[in-house]
Amino acid sequence: MAHTARSRRTTAALTALSIGILALTACNGDVDNDVATPGTHASPSATGTDEGTDMPSSAEPADGDSGSGKSSDSPSTPPSSPKPGADDDQDGGVGMCETTDLTYNVTVASRPVNHALLTASNKGSDSCLLSPNELVITIPGLDGAAGHMGPAGKDWILKPGESAYAGIMFSRADTAGGKSADKVEVALAASESPVTVPVNDGPVTVNDSQVTSFFGTAEDALTY
Template sequence: MRSTTRFVSRTAASSLVVAALALTGIQAASAATTKASSVVTCTTANTKLTVTEVSRPINHLLLKATNTGTKPCYAYSAPFLRAGADAQAPLTWADETTPQAVLVLEPGRSAYAGITTYSPDGEGGAKEKTLGVIFADKQGHGTNTEKTLKLANGGVFFNSAATVTYWQDNAADALSW
Protein backbone atom coordinates (compact mmCIF):
# COMPACT_ATOMS: atom_id res chain seq x y z
CA MET A 1 0.00 0.00 0.00
CA ARG A 2 2.86 2.34 0.66
CA SER A 3 4.13 2.01 -2.90
CA THR A 4 0.63 2.82 -4.13
CA THR A 5 0.50 5.86 -1.88
CA ARG A 6 3.90 7.02 -3.13
CA PHE A 7 2.84 6.43 -6.70
CA VAL A 8 -0.33 8.41 -6.18
CA SER A 9 1.60 11.14 -4.41
CA ARG A 10 4.12 11.39 -7.25
CA THR A 11 1.31 11.40 -9.80
CA ALA A 12 -0.54 14.09 -7.87
CA ALA A 13 2.66 16.14 -7.56
CA SER A 14 3.37 15.77 -11.27
CA SER A 15 -0.16 16.88 -12.07
CA LEU A 16 0.28 19.95 -9.89
CA VAL A 17 3.58 20.81 -11.61
CA VAL A 18 2.00 20.39 -15.07
CA ALA A 19 -0.96 22.53 -14.01
CA ALA A 20 1.36 25.22 -12.61
CA LEU A 21 3.46 25.23 -15.78
CA ALA A 22 0.35 25.43 -17.93
CA LEU A 23 -0.97 28.32 -15.87
CA THR A 24 2.40 30.09 -16.08
CA GLY A 25 2.47 29.51 -19.84
CA ILE A 26 -0.98 31.03 -20.16
CA GLN A 27 0.09 34.01 -18.06
CA ALA A 28 3.26 34.43 -20.16
CA ALA A 29 1.26 34.21 -23.38
CA SER A 30 -1.23 36.67 -21.96
CA ALA A 31 1.59 39.06 -20.98
CA ALA A 32 3.12 38.77 -24.47
CA THR A 33 -0.27 39.50 -26.02
CA THR A 34 -0.74 42.49 -23.73
CA LYS A 35 2.74 43.79 -24.58
CA ALA A 36 2.16 43.30 -28.33
CA SER A 37 -1.18 45.09 -28.11
CA SER A 38 0.48 48.09 -26.45
CA VAL A 39 2.67 48.65 -29.52
CA VAL A 40 1.18 51.28 -31.83
CA THR A 41 1.81 52.20 -35.46
CA CYS A 42 4.47 54.86 -36.03
CA THR A 43 2.86 58.02 -37.40
CA THR A 44 3.76 61.66 -37.80
CA ALA A 45 2.05 62.25 -34.43
CA ASN A 46 4.38 60.01 -32.41
CA THR A 47 7.67 60.48 -34.27
CA LYS A 48 10.08 63.27 -35.11
CA LEU A 49 11.13 63.26 -38.77
CA THR A 50 14.32 64.73 -40.20
CA VAL A 51 15.83 64.56 -43.66
CA THR A 52 19.52 65.25 -44.35
CA GLU A 53 21.64 65.31 -47.45
CA VAL A 54 24.59 62.91 -47.17
CA SER A 55 27.98 63.22 -48.83
CA ARG A 56 28.18 59.52 -49.67
CA PRO A 57 26.70 57.90 -51.56
CA ILE A 58 26.06 60.73 -53.98
CA ASN A 59 22.48 61.65 -54.87
CA HIS A 60 21.15 60.35 -51.55
CA LEU A 61 19.18 61.68 -48.62
CA LEU A 62 18.70 60.06 -45.22
CA LEU A 63 15.27 60.11 -43.60
CA LYS A 64 15.26 59.54 -39.84
CA ALA A 65 12.17 58.81 -37.75
CA THR A 66 12.59 58.96 -33.96
CA ASN A 67 9.84 57.64 -31.67
CA THR A 68 8.81 60.57 -29.44
CA GLY A 69 5.83 58.73 -27.93
CA THR A 70 5.57 56.84 -24.66
CA LYS A 71 4.83 53.46 -26.30
CA PRO A 72 6.86 51.40 -28.75
CA CYS A 73 5.73 51.80 -32.37
CA TYR A 74 5.89 49.67 -35.50
CA ALA A 75 7.65 51.23 -38.52
CA TYR A 76 5.87 49.24 -41.22
CA SER A 77 7.26 48.78 -44.74
CA ALA A 78 8.66 52.02 -46.15
CA PRO A 79 7.50 55.60 -45.96
CA PHE A 80 5.36 57.10 -48.71
CA LEU A 81 7.36 60.07 -49.97
CA ARG A 82 6.19 62.96 -52.09
CA ALA A 83 9.05 64.95 -53.63
CA GLY A 84 7.68 68.46 -54.05
CA ALA A 85 4.26 69.93 -53.42
CA ASP A 86 2.99 69.02 -56.92
CA ALA A 87 4.05 65.33 -56.92
CA GLN A 88 1.33 63.06 -58.27
CA ALA A 89 2.73 59.73 -57.01
CA PRO A 90 4.98 58.60 -54.16
CA LEU A 91 8.58 57.53 -54.74
CA THR A 92 9.02 53.86 -55.59
CA TRP A 93 9.95 51.53 -52.73
CA ALA A 94 13.21 49.61 -53.24
CA ASP A 95 11.87 46.07 -52.83
CA GLU A 96 15.35 44.59 -52.43
CA THR A 97 15.60 46.41 -49.08
CA THR A 98 12.65 44.61 -47.46
CA PRO A 99 13.73 43.65 -43.91
CA GLN A 100 13.02 40.24 -42.43
CA ALA A 101 10.79 41.70 -39.73
CA VAL A 102 8.84 44.82 -38.93
CA LEU A 103 10.92 47.39 -37.08
CA VAL A 104 9.78 48.13 -33.52
CA LEU A 105 10.92 51.50 -32.24
CA GLU A 106 11.09 51.81 -28.48
CA PRO A 107 10.60 55.39 -27.22
CA GLY A 108 13.67 57.44 -28.17
CA ARG A 109 14.85 54.95 -30.83
CA SER A 110 15.10 55.71 -34.55
CA ALA A 111 14.49 54.09 -37.92
CA TYR A 112 16.14 55.15 -41.17
CA ALA A 113 15.22 55.16 -44.84
CA GLY A 114 17.66 55.92 -47.62
CA ILE A 115 16.42 58.01 -50.53
CA THR A 116 18.06 57.88 -53.96
CA THR A 117 17.13 61.22 -55.50
CA TYR A 118 18.12 60.62 -59.10
CA SER A 119 20.09 58.49 -61.51
CA PRO A 120 21.39 59.14 -65.02
CA ASP A 121 19.01 56.34 -66.11
CA GLY A 122 16.02 58.35 -64.93
CA GLU A 123 13.95 60.73 -66.99
CA GLY A 124 12.86 64.31 -66.48
CA GLY A 125 13.13 65.76 -63.04
CA ALA A 126 13.12 69.00 -61.15
CA LYS A 127 14.62 70.64 -58.09
CA GLU A 128 12.14 70.19 -55.23
CA LYS A 129 12.06 72.21 -52.02
CA THR A 130 9.95 69.90 -49.85
CA LEU A 131 9.53 66.23 -49.05
CA GLY A 132 6.14 64.96 -47.87
CA VAL A 133 6.29 61.91 -45.58
CA ILE A 134 3.43 59.53 -44.76
CA PHE A 135 3.93 56.37 -42.70
CA ALA A 136 2.54 53.02 -43.82
CA ASP A 137 0.14 51.02 -41.66
CA LYS A 138 0.08 47.24 -41.15
CA GLN A 139 -1.77 46.69 -44.44
CA GLY A 140 0.72 48.84 -46.38
CA HIS A 141 -1.66 51.77 -46.77
CA GLY A 142 -0.84 55.36 -45.82
CA THR A 143 -1.76 56.58 -42.34
CA ASN A 144 -3.38 59.68 -43.90
CA THR A 145 -1.31 62.26 -42.03
CA GLU A 146 1.53 63.86 -43.95
CA LYS A 147 4.49 65.71 -42.52
CA THR A 148 6.18 68.13 -44.93
CA LEU A 149 9.92 68.58 -44.47
CA LYS A 150 12.00 71.35 -46.04
CA LEU A 151 14.96 70.18 -48.09
CA ALA A 152 18.36 71.81 -47.51
CA ASN A 153 20.16 74.20 -49.85
CA GLY A 154 17.01 75.51 -51.50
CA GLY A 155 16.02 72.06 -52.75
CA VAL A 156 17.19 68.75 -54.18
CA PHE A 157 16.95 67.42 -57.74
CA PHE A 158 14.68 64.36 -58.16
CA ASN A 159 13.98 62.41 -61.37
CA SER A 160 11.96 59.32 -62.31
CA ALA A 161 14.64 56.98 -60.89
CA ALA A 162 14.14 58.26 -57.32
CA THR A 163 13.47 55.47 -54.78
CA VAL A 164 13.24 54.98 -51.03
CA THR A 165 14.34 51.99 -48.93
CA TYR A 166 12.21 50.17 -46.42
CA TRP A 167 12.77 51.29 -42.83
CA GLN A 168 16.11 50.04 -41.49
CA ASP A 169 17.42 49.97 -37.91
CA ASN A 170 20.61 51.87 -38.76
CA ALA A 171 21.71 54.62 -41.15
CA ALA A 172 24.49 52.57 -42.76
CA ASP A 173 22.05 49.89 -43.96
CA ALA A 174 19.62 52.52 -45.23
CA LEU A 175 22.36 54.14 -47.31
CA SER A 176 23.96 50.95 -48.64
CA TRP A 177 21.33 50.45 -51.35
Template sequence: MAYATRARRTSAVFAAVSLGLVALTACDGDTEEGSAAPSASASTPAAGDTGSATPSTADPGDGGTEGGDTTGGSSSGGGGGTASPSEPGSDDDQDGGVGMCETTDLAYVVTVASKPVNHALLTATNKGSDPCLLPANELVLTIPTLDGAAGHMGPDGKDWILKTGESAYAGILFSHADTAGGKSADKVEIALTASESPTTVPIGNGPVTVNDPEVTTFFGTAEDALTY
Protein backbone atom coordinates in the same frame (compact mmCIF):
# COMPACT_ATOMS: atom_id res chain seq x y z
CA MET B 1 -53.72 -73.16 13.71
CA ALA B 2 -53.92 -72.04 10.14
CA TYR B 3 -55.72 -68.85 11.18
CA ALA B 4 -53.05 -67.99 13.73
CA THR B 5 -50.32 -68.43 11.15
CA ARG B 6 -52.04 -66.10 8.64
CA ALA B 7 -52.52 -63.50 11.36
CA ARG B 8 -48.87 -63.48 12.22
CA ARG B 9 -47.93 -63.13 8.56
CA THR B 10 -50.29 -60.24 8.12
CA SER B 11 -48.79 -58.49 11.14
CA ALA B 12 -45.35 -59.07 9.78
CA VAL B 13 -46.35 -57.52 6.44
CA PHE B 14 -47.83 -54.45 8.10
CA ALA B 15 -44.69 -54.06 10.22
CA ALA B 16 -42.49 -54.21 7.15
CA VAL B 17 -44.62 -51.63 5.35
CA SER B 18 -44.51 -49.33 8.36
CA LEU B 19 -40.73 -49.59 8.57
CA GLY B 20 -40.51 -48.75 4.85
CA LEU B 21 -42.66 -45.68 5.26
CA VAL B 22 -40.58 -44.50 8.20
CA ALA B 23 -37.38 -44.97 6.21
CA LEU B 24 -38.83 -43.18 3.22
CA THR B 25 -39.93 -40.25 5.38
CA ALA B 26 -36.46 -40.04 6.90
CA CYS B 27 -34.85 -40.01 3.45
CA ASP B 28 -37.20 -37.26 2.24
CA GLY B 29 -36.31 -35.12 5.23
CA ASP B 30 -32.61 -35.54 4.61
CA THR B 31 -33.10 -34.61 0.98
CA GLU B 32 -34.98 -31.41 1.84
CA GLU B 33 -32.35 -30.36 4.38
CA GLY B 34 -29.54 -31.09 1.93
CA SER B 35 -31.09 -29.02 -0.85
CA ALA B 36 -31.86 -26.07 1.38
CA ALA B 37 -28.29 -25.69 2.68
CA PRO B 38 -26.67 -24.41 -0.56
CA SER B 39 -29.38 -21.75 -0.93
CA ALA B 40 -28.69 -20.42 2.53
CA SER B 41 -24.94 -20.33 1.99
CA ALA B 42 -25.29 -18.54 -1.40
CA SER B 43 -27.44 -15.77 0.03
CA THR B 44 -25.08 -15.08 2.91
CA PRO B 45 -21.55 -14.09 1.66
CA ALA B 46 -18.58 -14.85 3.84
CA ALA B 47 -16.89 -12.04 5.76
CA GLY B 48 -14.85 -9.78 3.47
CA ASP B 49 -16.56 -11.04 0.30
CA THR B 50 -17.23 -8.30 -2.33
CA GLY B 51 -19.55 -10.35 -4.48
CA SER B 52 -21.94 -9.21 -7.15
CA ALA B 53 -24.63 -8.37 -4.62
CA THR B 54 -22.74 -5.33 -3.33
CA PRO B 55 -22.96 -3.00 -6.44
CA SER B 56 -26.71 -3.60 -6.71
CA THR B 57 -27.23 -2.05 -3.28
CA ALA B 58 -25.09 1.06 -3.96
CA ASP B 59 -26.88 4.34 -4.57
CA PRO B 60 -25.87 5.71 -8.08
CA GLY B 61 -26.29 9.26 -6.88
CA ASP B 62 -24.21 9.05 -3.72
CA GLY B 63 -21.08 10.43 -5.44
CA GLY B 64 -18.97 7.45 -4.47
CA THR B 65 -16.77 5.36 -6.72
CA GLU B 66 -18.02 1.92 -5.62
CA GLY B 67 -21.08 2.07 -7.87
CA GLY B 68 -19.02 2.98 -10.96
CA ASP B 69 -19.62 6.74 -10.70
CA THR B 70 -17.35 8.60 -13.19
CA THR B 71 -18.46 12.14 -12.33
CA GLY B 72 -16.11 12.54 -9.41
CA GLY B 73 -13.23 10.96 -11.32
CA SER B 74 -13.36 13.38 -14.25
CA SER B 75 -13.51 16.49 -12.08
CA SER B 76 -10.71 15.52 -9.73
CA GLY B 77 -8.41 13.64 -12.09
CA GLY B 78 -7.95 16.48 -14.57
CA GLY B 79 -8.13 14.14 -17.57
CA GLY B 80 -11.65 15.03 -18.68
CA GLY B 81 -12.32 18.24 -16.78
CA THR B 82 -13.01 21.60 -18.44
CA ALA B 83 -9.85 23.65 -18.89
CA SER B 84 -9.79 27.07 -17.32
CA PRO B 85 -9.75 30.00 -19.74
CA SER B 86 -6.30 30.96 -20.83
CA GLU B 87 -4.87 34.29 -19.84
CA PRO B 88 -5.20 37.08 -22.41
CA GLY B 89 -2.23 37.01 -24.75
CA SER B 90 -0.37 39.75 -26.59
CA ASP B 91 -1.44 40.86 -30.07
CA ASP B 92 1.24 38.60 -31.55
CA ASP B 93 4.68 37.21 -30.74
CA GLN B 94 6.50 40.16 -32.30
CA ASP B 95 4.85 43.33 -31.03
CA GLY B 96 3.99 42.18 -27.48
CA GLY B 97 0.76 44.20 -27.57
CA VAL B 98 2.42 47.52 -28.52
CA GLY B 99 0.30 49.81 -30.71
CA MET B 100 1.25 50.76 -34.26
CA CYS B 101 3.26 53.92 -34.83
CA GLU B 102 1.34 56.76 -36.43
CA THR B 103 2.88 59.42 -38.62
CA THR B 104 2.40 62.08 -35.93
CA ASP B 105 4.20 59.93 -33.31
CA LEU B 106 7.57 60.47 -35.00
CA ALA B 107 9.85 63.43 -35.72
CA TYR B 108 11.55 63.47 -39.16
CA VAL B 109 14.80 64.86 -40.52
CA VAL B 110 15.92 64.61 -44.17
CA THR B 111 19.55 65.44 -44.92
CA VAL B 112 21.38 65.22 -48.27
CA ALA B 113 24.13 62.60 -48.02
CA SER B 114 27.71 63.18 -49.21
CA LYS B 115 27.60 59.71 -50.73
CA PRO B 116 26.18 57.95 -52.53
CA VAL B 117 25.42 60.82 -54.89
CA ASN B 118 21.84 62.04 -55.27
CA HIS B 119 20.91 60.37 -51.98
CA ALA B 120 19.49 61.70 -48.74
CA LEU B 121 19.01 60.12 -45.33
CA LEU B 122 15.61 60.11 -43.63
CA THR B 123 15.79 59.84 -39.84
CA ALA B 124 12.53 59.09 -37.97
CA THR B 125 12.59 59.34 -34.17
CA ASN B 126 9.90 58.24 -31.73
CA LYS B 127 8.99 61.45 -29.89
CA GLY B 128 6.15 59.89 -27.90
CA SER B 129 6.19 58.59 -24.33
CA ASP B 130 5.46 54.97 -25.35
CA PRO B 131 7.10 52.50 -27.73
CA CYS B 132 5.23 51.73 -30.95
CA LEU B 133 5.37 49.21 -33.77
CA LEU B 134 6.96 50.72 -36.88
CA PRO B 135 5.45 49.55 -40.20
CA ALA B 136 8.69 49.05 -42.07
CA ASN B 137 7.44 48.53 -45.63
CA GLU B 138 4.58 51.03 -45.90
CA LEU B 139 6.53 54.29 -45.92
CA VAL B 140 5.09 56.78 -48.42
CA LEU B 141 7.33 59.59 -49.71
CA THR B 142 6.15 62.22 -52.17
CA ILE B 143 7.68 65.32 -53.70
CA PRO B 144 5.25 68.26 -53.81
CA THR B 145 6.41 69.28 -57.30
CA LEU B 146 6.03 65.76 -58.73
CA ASP B 147 3.05 63.50 -59.24
CA GLY B 148 2.87 60.16 -57.46
CA ALA B 149 4.87 58.61 -54.65
CA ALA B 150 8.47 57.48 -54.70
CA GLY B 151 9.12 53.89 -55.79
CA HIS B 152 10.55 51.21 -53.53
CA MET B 153 14.19 50.09 -53.61
CA GLY B 154 16.17 47.55 -51.62
CA PRO B 155 14.86 44.52 -49.70
CA ASP B 156 11.69 44.35 -47.68
CA GLY B 157 12.08 44.92 -43.96
CA LYS B 158 10.23 43.67 -40.92
CA ASP B 159 8.00 45.65 -38.59
CA TRP B 160 9.79 46.32 -35.32
CA ILE B 161 9.25 48.11 -32.04
CA LEU B 162 10.59 51.65 -31.95
CA LYS B 163 11.23 52.68 -28.36
CA THR B 164 10.86 56.20 -27.03
CA GLY B 165 13.77 58.33 -28.32
CA GLU B 166 14.94 55.59 -30.70
CA SER B 167 15.43 56.29 -34.41
CA ALA B 168 14.85 54.38 -37.64
CA TYR B 169 16.49 55.24 -40.98
CA ALA B 170 15.52 55.14 -44.64
CA GLY B 171 17.53 56.01 -47.74
CA ILE B 172 16.13 58.33 -50.42
CA LEU B 173 17.32 58.39 -54.02
CA PHE B 174 16.23 61.64 -55.65
CA SER B 175 17.44 61.14 -59.20
CA HIS B 176 19.10 58.56 -61.43
CA ALA B 177 22.28 59.59 -63.19
CA ASP B 178 21.04 58.12 -66.48
CA THR B 179 17.76 60.02 -66.35
CA ALA B 180 17.75 63.46 -67.91
CA GLY B 181 15.94 66.47 -66.54
CA GLY B 182 14.19 66.83 -63.23
CA LYS B 183 12.66 69.40 -60.95
CA SER B 184 14.08 71.23 -57.99
CA ALA B 185 12.71 70.38 -54.55
CA ASP B 186 13.48 71.62 -51.07
CA LYS B 187 10.99 69.51 -49.13
CA VAL B 188 9.33 66.11 -49.08
CA GLU B 189 6.08 64.77 -47.69
CA ILE B 190 6.18 61.64 -45.49
CA ALA B 191 3.51 59.29 -44.17
CA LEU B 192 4.08 55.93 -42.45
CA THR B 193 1.13 54.42 -44.31
CA ALA B 194 -0.96 55.40 -47.32
CA SER B 195 -4.06 55.82 -45.14
CA GLU B 196 -2.51 58.66 -43.09
CA SER B 197 -2.10 62.32 -43.86
CA PRO B 198 1.54 63.18 -44.70
CA THR B 199 3.77 65.57 -42.81
CA THR B 200 6.01 68.02 -44.66
CA VAL B 201 9.77 67.78 -43.96
CA PRO B 202 12.39 70.26 -45.30
CA ILE B 203 15.44 68.83 -47.10
CA GLY B 204 18.60 69.74 -45.24
CA ASN B 205 21.41 70.94 -47.49
CA GLY B 206 18.85 71.27 -50.32
CA PRO B 207 17.46 72.01 -52.72
CA VAL B 208 17.96 68.89 -54.83
CA THR B 209 17.03 67.84 -58.34
CA VAL B 210 14.40 65.15 -58.44
CA ASN B 211 13.42 63.12 -61.50
CA ASP B 212 12.62 59.53 -60.46
CA PRO B 213 12.66 59.24 -56.65
CA GLU B 214 12.87 55.99 -54.71
CA VAL B 215 12.96 55.16 -51.00
CA THR B 216 14.01 52.16 -48.93
CA THR B 217 12.26 50.48 -46.04
CA PHE B 218 13.24 51.47 -42.50
CA PHE B 219 16.51 50.15 -41.10
CA GLY B 220 18.14 50.24 -37.70
CA THR B 221 21.30 52.07 -38.91
CA ALA B 222 22.05 54.93 -41.32
CA GLU B 223 24.73 52.82 -43.03
CA ASP B 224 22.21 50.13 -43.99
CA ALA B 225 19.71 52.72 -45.21
CA LEU B 226 22.27 54.32 -47.56
CA THR B 227 23.44 51.00 -49.06
CA TYR B 228 20.87 51.08 -51.86
Protein backbone atom coordinates in the same frame (compact mmCIF):
# COMPACT_ATOMS: atom_id res chain seq x y z
CA MET C 1 -45.65 -0.54 98.91
CA ALA C 2 -42.53 -2.27 97.64
CA HIS C 3 -44.46 -3.68 94.78
CA THR C 4 -45.82 -0.27 93.85
CA ALA C 5 -42.33 1.29 93.83
CA ARG C 6 -40.93 -1.43 91.55
CA SER C 7 -43.86 -0.94 89.20
CA ARG C 8 -43.13 2.75 88.98
CA ARG C 9 -39.44 2.11 88.31
CA THR C 10 -40.33 -0.43 85.66
CA THR C 11 -42.75 1.96 84.06
CA ALA C 12 -40.16 4.73 84.13
CA ALA C 13 -37.56 2.46 82.58
CA LEU C 14 -39.92 1.38 79.85
CA THR C 15 -40.84 4.97 79.19
CA ALA C 16 -37.15 5.96 78.91
CA LEU C 17 -36.50 3.03 76.66
CA SER C 18 -39.38 4.02 74.40
CA ILE C 19 -38.12 7.60 74.22
CA GLY C 20 -34.65 6.35 73.26
CA ILE C 21 -36.04 4.12 70.55
CA LEU C 22 -38.05 6.99 69.15
CA ALA C 23 -34.99 9.30 69.17
CA LEU C 24 -32.87 6.67 67.45
CA THR C 25 -35.54 6.16 64.81
CA ALA C 26 -35.68 9.87 64.18
CA CYS C 27 -31.90 10.09 63.79
CA ASN C 28 -31.87 7.20 61.33
CA GLY C 29 -34.58 8.89 59.29
CA ASP C 30 -32.51 12.07 59.01
CA VAL C 31 -29.49 10.06 57.87
CA ASP C 32 -31.55 8.30 55.21
CA ASN C 33 -32.88 11.63 53.98
CA ASP C 34 -29.34 13.00 53.73
CA VAL C 35 -28.24 10.04 51.64
CA ALA C 36 -31.32 10.08 49.41
CA THR C 37 -31.30 13.85 48.81
CA PRO C 38 -27.77 15.26 49.04
CA GLY C 39 -27.40 18.99 49.26
CA THR C 40 -26.57 21.06 46.21
CA HIS C 41 -23.17 21.93 47.66
CA ALA C 42 -22.08 18.31 47.14
CA SER C 43 -23.23 18.00 43.52
CA PRO C 44 -20.48 18.31 40.84
CA SER C 45 -21.25 20.72 38.02
CA ALA C 46 -22.51 18.99 34.90
CA THR C 47 -20.63 21.35 32.60
CA GLY C 48 -17.82 22.67 34.75
CA THR C 49 -14.19 21.57 34.34
CA ASP C 50 -11.34 21.63 36.78
CA GLU C 51 -8.95 24.38 35.64
CA GLY C 52 -6.14 22.77 37.56
CA THR C 53 -6.20 19.53 35.57
CA ASP C 54 -3.58 18.71 32.95
CA MET C 55 -5.89 16.50 30.92
CA PRO C 56 -6.11 17.70 27.28
CA SER C 57 -9.47 18.71 25.93
CA SER C 58 -10.83 16.63 23.07
CA ALA C 59 -11.83 19.90 21.35
CA GLU C 60 -8.24 21.12 21.15
CA PRO C 61 -6.66 20.78 17.63
CA ALA C 62 -3.75 18.42 17.14
CA ASP C 63 -0.21 19.75 16.69
CA GLY C 64 0.20 21.60 13.35
CA ASP C 65 -3.56 22.03 12.93
CA SER C 66 -4.85 25.59 13.12
CA GLY C 67 -8.31 24.32 14.00
CA SER C 68 -9.77 25.55 10.72
CA GLY C 69 -9.23 22.29 8.88
CA LYS C 70 -6.29 23.74 6.87
CA SER C 71 -2.66 22.96 7.38
CA SER C 72 -0.41 25.89 8.29
CA ASP C 73 2.06 24.62 5.67
CA SER C 74 -0.39 24.88 2.76
CA PRO C 75 1.19 26.75 -0.20
CA SER C 76 0.00 30.24 -1.05
CA THR C 77 -1.68 31.11 -4.36
CA PRO C 78 0.93 31.36 -7.13
CA PRO C 79 1.47 34.79 -8.55
CA SER C 80 -0.39 35.68 -11.65
CA SER C 81 1.27 35.19 -14.84
CA PRO C 82 2.49 38.37 -16.56
CA LYS C 83 -0.02 39.91 -19.04
CA PRO C 84 0.76 39.51 -22.79
CA GLY C 85 2.39 42.53 -24.44
CA ALA C 86 3.97 43.85 -21.22
CA ASP C 87 7.44 43.16 -22.69
CA ASP C 88 8.54 45.52 -25.43
CA ASP C 89 10.11 42.57 -27.24
CA GLN C 90 6.61 41.31 -28.00
CA ASP C 91 4.18 43.04 -30.33
CA GLY C 92 1.14 42.14 -28.18
CA GLY C 93 -0.38 45.29 -26.72
CA VAL C 94 1.93 47.64 -28.68
CA GLY C 95 0.10 49.89 -31.13
CA MET C 96 1.18 50.68 -34.65
CA CYS C 97 3.31 53.77 -35.13
CA GLU C 98 1.32 56.60 -36.66
CA THR C 99 2.82 59.37 -38.73
CA THR C 100 2.25 61.95 -36.01
CA ASP C 101 3.99 59.75 -33.39
CA LEU C 102 7.41 60.38 -34.96
CA THR C 103 9.63 63.32 -35.83
CA TYR C 104 11.48 63.40 -39.18
CA ASN C 105 14.71 64.75 -40.52
CA VAL C 106 15.89 64.62 -44.16
CA THR C 107 19.52 65.46 -44.94
CA VAL C 108 21.34 65.22 -48.29
CA ALA C 109 23.97 62.47 -48.12
CA SER C 110 27.53 62.88 -49.40
CA ARG C 111 27.41 59.31 -50.70
CA PRO C 112 25.82 57.89 -52.70
CA VAL C 113 25.11 60.86 -54.93
CA ASN C 114 21.58 62.19 -55.35
CA HIS C 115 20.58 60.49 -52.06
CA ALA C 116 19.25 61.78 -48.76
CA LEU C 117 18.91 60.13 -45.38
CA LEU C 118 15.51 60.08 -43.67
CA THR C 119 15.66 59.74 -39.87
CA ALA C 120 12.39 58.96 -38.07
CA SER C 121 12.42 59.15 -34.26
CA ASN C 122 9.81 58.10 -31.70
CA LYS C 123 8.95 61.31 -29.82
CA GLY C 124 6.31 59.71 -27.58
CA SER C 125 6.55 57.99 -24.21
CA ASP C 126 5.30 54.61 -25.49
CA SER C 127 6.80 52.06 -27.83
CA CYS C 128 5.09 51.50 -31.16
CA LEU C 129 5.24 48.93 -33.93
CA LEU C 130 6.89 50.30 -37.07
CA SER C 131 5.87 48.78 -40.39
CA PRO C 132 8.95 49.41 -42.57
CA ASN C 133 7.52 48.62 -45.99
CA GLU C 134 4.59 51.06 -46.05
CA LEU C 135 6.65 54.26 -45.97
CA VAL C 136 5.33 56.80 -48.48
CA ILE C 137 7.55 59.62 -49.81
CA THR C 138 6.14 62.23 -52.16
CA ILE C 139 7.62 65.42 -53.60
CA PRO C 140 5.33 68.47 -53.49
CA GLY C 141 4.45 69.53 -57.05
CA LEU C 142 5.25 66.09 -58.51
CA ASP C 143 2.74 63.37 -59.23
CA GLY C 144 2.98 59.98 -57.57
CA ALA C 145 4.96 58.59 -54.68
CA ALA C 146 8.54 57.38 -54.73
CA GLY C 147 9.02 53.78 -55.82
CA HIS C 148 10.55 51.11 -53.59
CA MET C 149 14.18 49.97 -53.77
CA GLY C 150 16.22 47.46 -51.77
CA PRO C 151 15.01 44.48 -49.71
CA ALA C 152 11.81 44.36 -47.72
CA GLY C 153 12.14 44.91 -44.00
CA LYS C 154 10.40 43.40 -41.01
CA ASP C 155 8.10 44.99 -38.47
CA TRP C 156 9.96 45.96 -35.32
CA ILE C 157 9.43 47.80 -32.05
CA LEU C 158 10.47 51.46 -32.01
CA LYS C 159 10.99 52.44 -28.37
CA PRO C 160 10.73 56.03 -27.08
CA GLY C 161 13.71 58.08 -28.31
CA GLU C 162 14.85 55.42 -30.79
CA SER C 163 15.25 56.14 -34.51
CA ALA C 164 14.78 54.27 -37.77
CA TYR C 165 16.42 55.18 -41.08
CA ALA C 166 15.50 55.11 -44.75
CA GLY C 167 17.43 56.14 -47.85
CA ILE C 168 15.83 58.38 -50.48
CA MET C 169 17.16 58.52 -54.03
CA PHE C 170 15.95 61.65 -55.88
CA SER C 171 17.34 61.08 -59.36
CA ARG C 172 19.45 58.72 -61.43
CA ALA C 173 22.83 59.88 -62.55
CA ASP C 174 22.12 58.77 -66.11
CA THR C 175 18.81 60.66 -66.31
CA ALA C 176 18.89 64.28 -67.44
CA GLY C 177 16.63 67.02 -66.19
CA GLY C 178 14.30 67.08 -63.29
CA LYS C 179 12.56 69.39 -60.92
CA SER C 180 14.19 71.22 -58.02
CA ALA C 181 12.76 70.44 -54.55
CA ASP C 182 13.63 71.58 -51.07
CA LYS C 183 11.04 69.53 -49.13
CA VAL C 184 9.41 66.12 -49.09
CA GLU C 185 6.21 64.73 -47.67
CA VAL C 186 6.40 61.72 -45.34
CA ALA C 187 3.67 59.30 -44.27
CA LEU C 188 4.02 55.91 -42.58
CA ALA C 189 1.10 54.53 -44.60
CA ALA C 190 -0.84 55.60 -47.69
CA SER C 191 -3.99 55.94 -45.57
CA GLU C 192 -2.43 58.61 -43.34
CA SER C 193 -2.01 62.31 -43.96
CA PRO C 194 1.65 63.18 -44.68
CA VAL C 195 3.82 65.69 -42.85
CA THR C 196 6.05 68.09 -44.79
CA VAL C 197 9.76 67.86 -43.98
CA PRO C 198 12.43 70.27 -45.31
CA VAL C 199 15.48 68.82 -47.08
CA ASN C 200 18.60 69.90 -45.19
CA ASP C 201 21.48 70.94 -47.48
CA GLY C 202 18.99 71.12 -50.38
CA PRO C 203 17.54 71.81 -52.81
CA VAL C 204 17.80 68.58 -54.78
CA THR C 205 16.96 67.65 -58.33
CA VAL C 206 14.19 65.09 -58.59
CA ASN C 207 13.45 63.02 -61.70
CA ASP C 208 13.07 59.41 -60.53
CA SER C 209 12.59 59.20 -56.77
CA GLN C 210 12.78 55.93 -54.84
CA VAL C 211 12.92 55.02 -51.15
CA THR C 212 14.11 52.06 -49.09
CA SER C 213 12.38 50.32 -46.20
CA PHE C 214 13.25 51.43 -42.67
CA PHE C 215 16.51 50.07 -41.23
CA GLY C 216 18.16 50.19 -37.84
CA THR C 217 21.26 52.07 -39.03
CA ALA C 218 21.99 54.92 -41.43
CA GLU C 219 24.68 52.86 -43.16
CA ASP C 220 22.17 50.14 -44.09
CA ALA C 221 19.67 52.70 -45.32
CA LEU C 222 22.21 54.33 -47.67
CA THR C 223 23.44 51.06 -49.17
CA TYR C 224 20.91 51.11 -52.02
